[in-house]
Amino acid sequence: MLERIEEIRAEAVAAIDAAGSSAELEGLRVRYLGRKAELTGVLRGIADLPPEERGEVGGVANKARKELEALLERATEAQDAAELDSQLLADRVDVTLPGAPPRPVGHQHLIARTTRQIEDIMIGLGYHVAEGPEVEHDYYNFTALNHPEGHPARMLQDTFYVQSHPDVLLRTHTSPMQIRAMETQPPPIFIVVPGKVYRRDSDATHSPMFHQMEGLAIAEGLTLADLKGTLLAMCQGIFGGERELRLRPHFFPFTEPSIEVDVSCFQCGGSGTLAGGERCNLCKGQGWIEILGAGMVDPNVLGFVEDYGYDAERVQGFAFGLGIERVAMLRHGVPDLRRFFDNDVRMLEQFS
């Protein structure tokens, strides 16, 4: 009996060694370790042996079974691994082919992106975002902003009017929201107003529709110096932390004093000259780029909202307005304002 067990074991070991596929190995498992296998029969028949043989035969048979089990497992594992390897090798793809189907990528319009960027900078400075109508009452666009009827300042902005409603117009700036906001909320107020504005002018540097960002801050004790600090923070946020400002006195009907603000050129660093020695094309060698208009809110404007808690002797503040297209053109080298409204996808897709 013991010889027979050894014969089976040796035969099985040789067969496992020689097996070339996992199917073959599975056949061997059934043949040597299955329910009908001889070795299984031996183990099952141990009880029938004389008691003095049971121990030895049982021990040898069990040992042989365990050995074969272990051998089979190892061989199966090795075989599986080899088969997977060759399978994977056969599954090789050309990784340089494009992904399929291509997942379309949409693009944010440069105007929307620039608007958001500035909004976010101002939100960081503690401002809220207010939006208002584009078709507006003359009262909000002009009168309450200290452009009295018949005042030449109204001529500064060529205005579109609405047919058969002489007091209704397309807002020429985002400033009407200054008044609407102050009518709605008592001071302190800190808001920015993004949006479309319209002027009756069309050439390479003027579009009849464009976008502005208005800022308004009213509280006790705000100063022109605070305006400067706020604009510096904003411009550094837009154009980089190294930027400096230049303030030139100017005239706007709804601010007093009024200033125009230049930012130091971010291409030449304000020197007006590029590394190669040639004149900077962005600031035209000036070192400064005109970027926005601003000023301290005129007491006459506050007079229009006095009933809403805006007493010019108690609160004061500043306002500013900048052109979104201008910022986008400067930041991204867009040469012509009209490109923004052409919506050529070949341009849109340049800006992710």
Place this chain on the structure above:
Amino acid sequence: MKVPYSWLREYCDPGVAVEELAERLVMTGSEVERIEVVGPPSAQNFIVGKVLSAEQHPDADRLRVCTVADGEGERTIVCGAPDVAAGQTVAVALPGARMPGGEKLRTAKLRGVASEGMILAADELEVGEDHEGILVLDEALAAGTPLSEVIPLAEPVLEIEVTPNRIDCFGVHGVAREVHAISAAPLAADPWAEDVVAAGEGEASDVASVAVEVPELCPRFTARVFTDVTVGPSPLWLRARLSAAGQRPINNVVDITNYAMLLTAQPLHAFDLDKVPGGALTVRTAAEGEKMTTLDDVERTLDAETVLVCDENGPTGIAGIMGGQVSEVSAETTLVLLEVANWNGTNILRSSRRLGLRSEASSRFEKQLHPELCLRAQVVASKLMVELCGAKLVPGTIDVVGVSWPEPTRLRLRGARVSGLLGMEIAQSDQVDYLERLGFAAEADGEDLEVTVPPDRHYDVTREVDLIEEVARVHGIDEHLPTTLPAAAGPVGGGLSREQRLRRRAEDGLRDLGFDQVVGWSFTDPREPARLRIPFDDIRSSAVMLSNPLSEDQSAMRTMVLGSLLDVAARNVARGADRLALFEAASVYLMEAPPTGRNVGTETTNRPIGPLGGEFRGERAAPVAELHRVAALAVGPLGGRSWRGGGETADFFSVKAVLEALAAQLGAEIAFAPEPEPFLHPGRAAAVSLGGVAAGWLGEIHPLVCRAWDLDAAVGFEIDAAPLLGAAGAGEETYEDVTTFPAAYQDLAVVVPTTVAATEVRATILGAGGELLHSAEVFDLFEGEQLGEGRKSLALGLEFRAPDRTLTDEDVGGLREAIKAALETIGGTLRE
């Protein structure tokens, strides 16, 4: 305003190069647009010469060979001017001179004769437009005298963009005062300080009279009369100065009026008094439709608000805007009436806009001049009339004061207010200096100043804050202002509103779904609704119309975003694009708030809403309804073509999936129902509702509309932002337990008549499934012969769950029977 530097320096010489002055002007509030050099770029090699002889050129009829004394000797100059003659004193450019434009003059042979220079005409020096005759100079000038001692050469001219509040700087003298203020260089005596002696006979009122019928429109009218006037060309210096200032020299009388205006900012007008019958002038408003011909030879039709200066035969000029031809000064004129009047600025602005006629005079009058300026201009002009025209001033100034002008404004300038508004200190003594140099009177009273405003600043400086601006800008804002941020009273906690955050999310969502954002024109062609097949009585056909559009096809405000998207798509397709996925998030404009109902939102959105959902709304509602929309349009495949296939042209369902994904990103419940729109394929059009509120449309664009835009096919949607944001649950969700007890899943195949909508099947199942049926989604559609004519099979995946237990087969089996029964009521059967 063009300010020749030599003229400016006559009143205030800052002693610096013009570029440096320009820089200083810019930094104190006067915008210098450019510095233009009038005349040759350099004065070198321009001299005075004497023509000793002028002979006919041997080989050219039109040329003369001149011998010219140049102070050192004689030289030969060939000259083409017919009027050159021996004995003339002339302007000569020697070889080496640079002509205006930069060209260098050389010795040249003209038809065989060497010309060692050039005898100059006025236009060659840019001191006038005259090219016909040479410039003949005062014969007292010695040959060889540098020409720059006679007229300014290489004259820098400051071109200043004067802001409309600074009417004083519309005159050279005002600019000189400004230069005085910012540089502290001395200011010369006022050019009107001393009046001329009246040497004429009689009294002005003997020969002329002025009646003002509309005093409120003509607060002051002054007139002086001059006899013995000799009209002729102005002297060279005057012509040069006017030319440099951009004014064409005409004759001495007209040039004098222009000169006085450019100096004082106060316009003047000269009449040939012999052509004014009886010397009687009347100021009145025009009759409606009254006509007159202005100096520019245009017949103008006037309205009842236009003010005229008339003689007894009718209008001789439009007040403050332009004179007429009737009494124009001509070569024969000997008797001149000089009008210097003050007009109501608002009226002038209105009339000049109405007539489309803007002149140097009207652009000044419209900004409201002070009546006291009248006599300044009279004095300046009178002196020149006597000096240059040999005229005699008739004693007496006719001075009709329609409205007496107010006392000078006195303002208190509080020291604390100056620093409180600016955030920087300016010493009181400096404040006084700055104000006095600007022409104000300032007297200290403790920390404060009592300030009197001069007449030239009367309408500009009316409040304390205006004075603060004056002292701040002269002090130097850029140089001295500290940089601070709002401190104690500063802003607290900025941010976006929920609606704004959701709108950003919606835009980002569409971008993530592969759509390119566009920004379309708010303007559109009023015929666009018709191109979209929208009926005339649809509210989308009554656009907000502009009264003064740039062009007819930009004269309406869009009532839909779709038109803009089609425009953009058509343009891109024409440029070769074959795959477009576009979206726009922007406003449309409707003349009236739309009625509640489909496509326009609910009662809550019926009001003209700002995108903020009412925040910062203000007292007066928006004049028209502005609705914020989100719209998208796809042309060609949504996903690109690939080596593994794909690239199917977008259709109703591919864009519907986009809109569903958008709604899902915002957590908004979305539903669709078949609903035709005139611009959509009638069988592939749906009304969209969000949170149960009508919100817009989704569909394939009607082939006829596509054809109108030269597109093969397109599919899109347009929804109001308000219901989208209103239905959005994103950010407001509450936790639901879906992990403790597992769900049970079952698929159902339902056969129904083709006419039964998928939503109806789904709603029926959900209704029958009750609370335990969590969801039912269609995942397959099958139509085939084995089902029979007019039937279709829908497959739905069902999810059952209970919050408090694991569902048993019996639970689900019971519900399945209930669902089966319910489906039978809509003609449906379950496929087992």
